[in-house]
Amino acid sequence: MNHLLEVEHLKVTFPTYGGEVQAVRDVSFSIDQGEVVAIVGESGSGKTVTVQTIMGLIPTKNIKAGNIRFNGKDIHLSKKEMRKLKGSEIGMVFQDPMTSLNPTMKIGKQIAEGIRKHQKLSKAEAKQKAIELLRLVGIPNAEERYHQYPHEFSGGMRQRVVIAIALACNPKLLIADEPTTALDVTIQAQILDLMKDLQRKMGMSIILITHDLGVVAEMAQRVIVMYGGTVVETGSVFDIFENPKHPYTWGLLRSIPNLHDKEKKRLVPIDGSPPDLFSPPKGCPFAPRCPYAMEICVEKSPQEFDISNGHTASCWLNDPRAPKVEAFIAAGRE
Numbered sequence: 001m002n003h004l005l006e007v008e009h010l011k012v013t014f015p016t017y018g019g020e021v022q023a024v025r026d027v028s029f030s031i032d033q034g035e036v037v038a039i040v041g042e043s044g045s046g047k048t049v050t051v052q053t054i055m056g057l058i059p060t061k062n063i064k065a066g067n068i069r070f071n072g073k074d075i076h077l078s079k080k081e082m083r084k085l086k087g088s089e090i091g092m093v094f095q096d097p098m099t100s101l102n103p104t105m106k107i108g109k110q111i112a113e114g115i116r117k118h119q120k121l122s123k124a125e126a127k128q129k130a131i132e133l134l135r136l137v138g139i140p141n142a143e144e145r146y147h148q149y150p151h152e153f154s155g156g157m158r159q160r161v162v163i164a165i166a167l168a169c170n171p172k173l174l175i176a177d178e179p180t181t182a183l184d185v186t187i188q189a190q191i192l193d194l195m196k197d198l199q200r201k202m203g204m205s206i207i208l209i210t211h212d213l214g215v216v217a218e219m220a221q222r223v224i225v226m227y228g229g230t231v232v233e234t235g236s237v238f239d240i241f242e243n244p245k246h247p248y249t250w251g252l253l254r255s256i257p258n259l260h261d262k263e264k265k266r267l268v269p270i271d272g273s274p275p276d277l278f279s280p281p282k283g284c285p286f287a288p289r290c291p292y293a294m295e296i297c298v299e300k301s302p303q304e305f306d307i308s309n310g311h312t313a314s315c316w317l318n319d320p321r322a323p324k325v326e327a328f329i330a331a332g333r334e
Contacts, residue, residue: 007029007068013062025228027230027231037208051092071089092174096181103151111134139157156183163179173205174205175209176195178209192218247291292325
């Protein structure tokens with residue numbers, strides 16, 4: 001089966017005065033057409049750097065290894081190719097709409113500019129399409145709003161505009177990096193509903209970067225869990241929520257409230273801190289924080305174990321020789 005997006009053995013580093021930060025370390029995954037995939041993990045796990053590399057926003061000199069293919073083609077051919085692809089086939093929604101919009105330029109013009117750049121349309125046609133997009137993303141009085149500036153929109157409305165810009169050329173893939181972080185809870189729900197609705201209407205794939213497992217349950221079909229610059233577990237939403245096989249995933253699940261619990265339970269944080277990516281550990285990156293760590297976890301990086309169809313976990317506990325651990329209790333699930 002041909003995947004829409006394939007990332008293979010990606011490695012990205014950043015030189016600093018203190019040394020080289022190994023932000024992404026041998027990351028591989030694929031996305032199929034029409035699929036919604038969430039990439040989860042705490043800050044510093046490598047989620048954003050991974051998608052920024054896909055978008056061509058990371059300088060080539062920082063990409064030390066790996067291949068990225070979109071529709072079977074290597075997408076890091078040239079800047080010109082990348083610019084063409086970014087506007088027409090891949091769209092991106094950033095977490096803060098104010099950093100994505102030009103404050104000195106009218107909203108409508110910002111949308112129409114992208115349309116004219118990638119589609120051979122006249123000014124009048126581009127304006128009409130921009131107004132239609134504003135309507136599509138649920139902005140009322142689209143004709144009047146077309147002539148307004150970003151500061152005249154609320155945070156939720158600005159995020160809708162950013163989504164409209166990302167959708168201007170009917171992309172096959174939409175990358176949404178924490179798209180609801182800067183918004184209050186009610187508006188978050190509206191934006192997620194909008195993205196789900198648009199995904200169904202347009203049949204596009206979505207990569208959703210988040211640390212909010214509630215958003216994952218609401219939106220995604222498949223989940224990629226990242227930690228310390230690597231992928232530690234991947235599987236369907238059911239696999240990750242009902243049959244997690246990595247202690248880091250258990251910790252994430254244990255740190256969110258369960259609305260179905262009759263009795264109040266204290267949330268359990270994950271003790272310790274993420275690994276220092278200046279000098280990543282040679283074993284499992286989660287070993288120093290893992291209550292189940294064995295000697296081999298510190299000594300040797302775990303291989304990827306196949307749990308079931310499409311469900312994998314990089315943890316030595318899944319080796320047949322390892323002691324048995326009750327995952328659900330570890331995840332605070334009974």
